[in-house]
Amino acid sequence: MTTETVRYRTFDPLKEEPTPIFRLFELVYGDSAAIRNRWEWEFLQNPRSREIRMLTAESDGELVAMTVRMPFVLRTDRGDEPAYFATNSMTAPHWRGKGVIRRLYDMAAEDGALHFSKGTAPAMYRQLLGMGYREIVPNTYMTCLLSPLRWVAAKAGCSWRQSEPRQPAVFADFADFAPVEHFEAPFNAPACFGTLPGPVRDVSYLAWRYHQIPHRRYQLFCRLLDGRMISFLVLRIEGMTARIVDISWDGSRQDEPARTLRFAKCFARTAGAVKLILWGTSEKLRSAASRAMFLKRAETPHFSYRPGTSGAGTPTWPGIHFVHGDGDVEYL
Incomplete structure (x- = not known):
């Protein structure tokens, strides 16, 4: 042959x-x-x-x-x-x-x-x-232990009663976050998808990717201030592990993405997750994650690129925002 x-x-x-x-x-x-x-x-x-x-x-x-x-x-x-x-x-x-x-x-x-x-x-x-x-670097995963005691107990083979997820409205400190049930307003003109360098996603793509998918279930949230969307978050929770599948924010906000990361930790912990995993290439996101107690891991999905032939040069990758949900790895 x-x-x-x-x-x-x-x-x-x-x-x-x-x-x-x-x-x-x-x-x-x-x-x-x-x-x-x-x-x-x-x-x-x-x-x-x-x-x-x-x-x-x-x-x-x-x-x-x-x-x-x-x-x-x-x-x-x-x-x-x-x-x-x-x-x-x-x-x-x-x-x-x-x-x-x-x-x-x-x-x-x-x-x-x-x-x-x-x-x-x-x-x-x-x-x-x-x-x-x-x-493309940086390209390693980052992990945050949400409940070190439960993590140690799980490693030791001990069982732990898992709590039921609470709706985000019960979080007094995060009243500006709400579940995303329909990709309508305020997704008509979301600031958080127009200011970050990276893959451009419109409403039709987001609906296809996170609502219409037949074999994955996600928790979707957005942060709203005066009817304007400040950030967007997608979580997948499986047992005691939660993943930040997608996160985006208004690049003009000084309190982002830190605040959305804090919300992600709070919701994932309440949903029974012991650890929260993040993958992203944005230097700003990874820096905010480090301050939020996410630790860098050696594991990597081997993110790479093949240059085009346009002669336009190479983008500055630490400034480009790719997330775990980009590509097919998340939904295979």
């Missing part, structure tokens, strides 16, 4: 049956239930579904590798530019090490845009570096 027998092409999820994709998932993961459950949401209901690029490699009529590029707009100090997250990349076991996935990544990069990868396994990360990808 050689790579000369491989046919590379673009697969159109809007027009083609996904059966070959499901079969490849079964070869790679032993099961295709996860991709079947999220297929319609991920590829057909996405607000930018027509711009999704799904690149595949076939041999003898069978799919042997694939990679997907999810489009977004990246806002930096040099303006807005098209970019993509690499997602759903995989190669059938008997085709690994033959250069197939590298060819797919090279095809994807022919558009000249910036390409990003997150949640990469160590072996694949080494391949990406060989393909011209570059590391």
Whole structure:
């Protein structure tokens, strides 16, 4: 078997049956239930579904590798530019090490845009570096212990009665926070999505990403002052672990993102979480998290990028705001 027998092409999820994709998932993961459950949401209901690029490699009529590029707009100090997250990349076991996935990544990069990868396994990360990808730092996780005693008890195998989550309205110190039930006003003109460099997200994207998703459940909040949205927060709580999936704020506010981080800790603790995990690249966010008792961990999702060919130079990454929810790692 050689790579000369491989046919590379673009697969159109809007027009083609996904059966070959499901079969490849079964070869790679032993099961295709996860991709079947999220297929319609991920590829057909996405607000930018027509711009999704799904690149595949076939041999003898069978799919042997694939990679997907999810489009977004990246806002930096040099303006807005098209970019993509690499997602759903995989190669059938008997085709690994033959250069197939590298060819797919090279095809994807022919558009000249910036390409990003997150949640990469160590072996694949080494391949990406060989393909011209570059590391983005800082890119490690940060963790805050919400209840050290409960954490020690859990480590020792002791049980602890978990309290029921309380509505944020009961927090007297956080009366300016409210649950997000509908992406209507004040999301029509939210200041916290227009002032931070990073992926640009509009209302349709947020509704798709956090409300319409079929296999994840999130806690969504916003901070309001005089009817104006100051910050936006997405939490996922599973057992004793809570994650800050998304956080954004009005960049002109001196008390942000510190106040929203304090609220996140308070709500997660009341919901029974023992630790709160944060991943983000923004220097301002990480500095505020350090002051809020978040500790840096060695673990990293290996966030990296492949430079575009526009000649515009490289953004200053510590000033760019990426979060855990960006890319596909959070919802796989």
